[in-house]
Amino acid sequence: MSLFAEVNNDNIVVRVVVVEDGCDAAWCSDFFGSGTWIQTSEDGSIRANYAGVGYTYDSVNDVFFEPKPFPSWSFDTDTYSWVPPVPHPDNGTPVSWDESSKSWV
Secondary structure, eight states, rough: EEEEEOOOSSSSSEEEEOOTOOOOOHHHHHHOOOSEEEEEEESSSSSSOOOTTTTTTETTEEEEEOOOOOOTTTTTTTTTTOSSOOOOOOOOOOOOOOOOTTOOO
C-alpha cells in the first residue's frame, strides 16, 4: 500500500489516502479528483515526515512538516521539525509544555 497527500494552493495537507502499490500522483488525481497529490510514508522515510492533515508541504525542500505547536518553538531545518527552546527532559516522567513559562511541567 502507498500513501498520498492532497495539498491545497497554500501547500497545506487537506487529506491523506491509502492506495494500492503502483498507483501514483496522476492516478490519485484521476480517481479522487484534480488536485496536487504527493506521496508520503507513515515512518517519514519519504519526504522527512508523515503528511498528516494540517501539515505543510515545503516544495523547495520536498518535505512535509507539522503545524507549529507553540509560538516559542523554532524550526530545525536538519530534521524538518519544531523544537522547544528548552530540551525535553529524558527522565521517564510524563511532562507537557507550558508556553507561559516556556518550560516543561
